[in-house]
Amino acid sequence: SDMTPEETAAFVDTAMASIEIDKDAFVEGEEKRREQNEEAEGSRTILPDHLRSLGLGQLAIDGNRLVVRMSDDTMTVVDSKFTPTKQARAKKWFAIRDAMNELRRLQIDSTATDKLVEEARKKLNEAYDDFVGKFDPSDGPMGEYDGYKPLNTVYNKSMFSADFMSDTVLALELTEIVPTGELDKNGNEKKVLRVKKASIFSKRTQFPVNKRPKPSTVKEALAQSLFSKGGVDVGFVADSLGKSRAEVEREIEEFAFRLPNDAGWELKESYLSGNIAEKLEVAEAAMEKDASFARNVNALKEVMPTKKSFEQIKLQINSPFLPEKILRDFVSQELGLGKFEISKMSQETGGGWLANYDGKLRENQTTQDLAQFAVLDGNRLKRTGFDLLVDMLAGRPTVITYTDPDGRTFVNGPATNLAKTKRADLQRAFDAFVRAEPDRMAEIENVFNSKLTGFVKQEYPDWVVSLDGMAEHWREAARPYQKSAIAKIALGGNTLLAHKVGYGKTFSAVAGIMEQRRLGVARKPIVVVPNHLTGQWALAFLDYYPAANVFAPTSDDFSKQKRQATMNRIMTGDWDAVIIPEHSFKKLPMSRDYIEKFFNQQIAQALAVIEQASADEGKDPRSIAELENIKERLQNTMQKYLNEADKDPGPFFD
Numbered sequence: 001s002d003m004t005p006e007e008t009a010a011f012v013d014t015a016m017a018s019i020e021i022d023k024d025a026f027v028e029g030e031e032k033r034r035e036q037n038e039e040a041e042g043s044r045t046i047l048p049d050h051l052r053s054l055g056l057g058q059l060a061i062d063g064n065r066l067v068v069r070m071s072d073d074t075m076t077v078v079d080s081k082f083t084p085t086k087q088a089r090a091k092k093w094f095a096i097r098d099a100m101n102e103l104r105r106l107q108i109d110s111t112a113t114d115k116l117v118e119e120a121r122k123k124l125n126e127a128y129d130d131f132v133g134k135f136d137p138s139d140g141p142m143g144e145y146d147g148y149k150p151l152n153t154v155y156n157k158s159m160f161s162a163d164f165m166s167d168t169v170l171a172l173e174l175t176e177i178v179p180t181g182e183l184d185k186n187g188n189e190k191k192v193l194r195v196k197k198a199s200i201f202s203k204r205t206q207f208p209v210n211k212r213p214k215p216s217t218v219k220e221a222l223a224q225s226l227f228s229k230g231g232v233d234v235g236f237v238a239d240s241l242g243k244s245r246a247e248v249e250r251e252i253e254e255f256a257f258r259l260p261n262d263a264g265w266e267l268k269e270s271y272l273s274g275n276i277a278e279k280l281e282v283a284e285a286a287m288e289k290d291a292s293f294a295r296n297v298n299a300l301k302e303v304m305p306t307k308k309s310f311e312q313i314k315l316q317i318n319s320p321f322l323p324e325k326i327l328r329d330f331v332s333q334e335l336g337l338g339k340f341e342i343s344k345m346s347q348e349t350g351g352g353w354l355a356n357y358d359g360k361l362r363e364n365q366t367t368q369d370l371a372q373f374a375v376l377d378g379n380r381l382k383r384t385g386f387d388l389l390v391d392m393l394a395g396r397p398t399v400i401t402y403t404d405p406d407g408r409t410f411v412n413g414p415a416t417n418l419a420k421t422k423r424a425d426l427q428r429a430f431d432a433f434v435r436a437e438p439d440r441m442a443e444i445e446n447v448f449n450s451k452l453t454g455f456v457k458q459e460y461p462d463w464v465v466s467l468d469g470m471a472e473h474w475r476e477a478a479r480p481y482q483k484s485a486i487a488k489i490a491l492g493g494n495t496l497l498a499h500k501v502g503y504g505k506t507f508s509a510v511a512g513i514m515e516q517r518r519l520g521v522a523r524k525p526i527v528v529v530p531n532h533l534t535g536q537w538a539l540a541f542l543d544y545y546p547a548a549n550v551f552a553p554t555s556d557d558f559s560k561q562k563r564q565a566t567m568n569r570i571m572t573g574d575w576d577a578v579i580i581p582e583h584s585f586k587k588l589p590m591s592r593d594y595i596e597k598f599f600n601q602q603i604a605q606a607l608a609v610i611e612q613a614s615a616d617e618g619k620d621p622r623s624i625a626e627l628e629n630i631k632e633r634l635q636n637t638m639q640k641y642l643n644e645a646d647k648d649p650g651p652f653f654d
Contacts, residue, residue, distance in 0.1 A: 057164025110208035205546040260286035277454025338363025353393040460487035490515035558584035599638035
């Protein structure tokens with residue numbers, strides 16, 4: 001070098017300083033980029049102006065990021081490194097989504113011409129074919145695609161799952177694996193994936209909900225009242241017909257009944273069903289003050305089921321309608337016991353019977369309890385008669401076991417079989433005891449008929465449902481029994497669909513849910529289905545109601561990492577139905593406030609029963625102890641759920 005040692009040293013110092021500056025800048029830049037990436041995916045940020053037209057829950061591309069709009073002013077970054085290849089695919093997927101939404105909008109727009117609808121359908125076909133590749137319809141409605149794979153692939157489902165419309169887009173096609181008739185090199189038949197376009201690609205699946213014509217009869221106006229109000233609204237009917245309220249009330253009696261205590265009106269089929277005995281009692285009391293309620297009384301008497309005689313009643317020793325005194329008298333007389341406790345538990349604390357006694361007390365040392373109805377293994381007492389009675393009252397089998405010298409436990413077969421025989425003896429003795437006194441038979445007959453006989457199955461006429469929004473071909477195919485079931489779901493609350501296989505239970509359930517949604521009975525219905533049927537239910541919803549807004553999260557969406565995002569998506573979306581796998585439903589968190597309120601109500605009811613039991617003279621302390629155990633179990637269960645709730649930040653199911 002031509003530099004002097006001093007000049008060389010100065011140059012090295014300057015170069016090293018420059019390197020330190022570049023190093024610091026590099027480290028700072030890397031840290032900043034890492035922080036940006038950590039903040040990007042899954043983070044919520046301000047929605048830029050150029051994405052303001054984006055629908056809620058819709059995916060879009062923002063620079064090199066895939067984002068989803070989450071509110072009026074915010075969006076969430078789904079993928080912070082959205083490559084050009086992914087962007088090309090996403091743009092074509094967005095074209096399908098947007099074309100589908102436009103076609104669905106036009107189909108229900110009463111001002112849209114058929115030409116506009118057909119043009120929108122053509123655009124949807126073009127967007128779909130552009131995404132999946134060239135369609136070969138040589139095999140009819142089924143065909144093969146080249147190029148891109150169909151919509152329903154794992155890759156596509158994963159990439160676009162954050163879009164609220166993803167399930168609806170996937171429902172645009174049906175896929176199946178079909179054999180080709182050719183064999184591969186291993187001798188196995190080759191198979192190919194074929195897809196079928198949904199009906200929306202070729203025909204109209206929705207029609208405008210036209211403004212209902214002005215009703216001309218009371219029945220027509222009543223139907224509109226049920227469609228729009230969810231019940232009989234006399235004022236609405238009067239306004240619709242231009243008649244006075246008094247005039248309508250006279251005409252409406254053909255279809256409905258006025259309820260006592262100024263409770264309004266109720267559809268005839270609904271009023272003349274349910275607990276008729278209870279309704280009759282109320283109506284008779286109202287008739288004493290207002291003779292017009294004689295109509296109610298007479299109609300209720302006509303549908304009142306025929307009372308059952310004692311011989312028609314199947315009586316068991318643990319029948320819930322059995323009066324306590326009869327059972328206590330039986331134990332006292334037939335088992336000969338002097339001091340024992342038998343009582344019914346309230347429904348609020350679980351129902352059933354409580355039974356306790358102290359077999360060591362002298363007044364309880366009886367031949368009947370220790371021998372006649374007891375289980376003896378040689379000279380060893382295995383079960384007393386009262387022990388067997390306790391098992392019978394609880395509805396559980398009596399199983400007698402023994403333990404061998406090695407500590408292993410086995411069922412004592414002979415003793416267990418003898419227990420079955422002795423239990424049958426107890427039941428026969430009880431039957432004979434009841435029949436020995438006509439007053440006992442009459443008391444049981446009266447209690448049974450007052451509590452159980454006066455109930456009529458509720459029915460609904462099929463004209464009370466509108467089926468607005470249902471695909472036209474399905475609306476025309478709906479059978480009367482299905483419409484009745486739909487009405488029961490929409491207006492009657494809890495419903496069991498027990499139709500045979502193939503009778504359209506899914507159809508009835510879906511339509512009932514949509515009727516509830518239309519009437520405002522349900523704001524955001526959640527459908528819990530077997531784990532493997534989530535996708536099938538989503539497709540059924542969109543087949544029956546093409547415009548339905550359905551969200552069908554998978555089990556993976558309820559994993560620990562994704563559950564909060566999924567719950568937020570359920571909360572923020574305007575869903576017609578949220579379809580959840582049964583296993584995942586159990587994971588939905590409840591808030592601490594709801595858990596405390598629920599269990600504290602149960603505990604308060606248990607405490608009330610304990611206080612009443614403590615106040616009763618002669619109450620066996622062990623009965624009170626058993627109630628205390630129920631209270632303690634409720635408290636422990638509540639604490640378990642509270643501990644789980646404290647770990648979950650929400651949002652919560654309630």
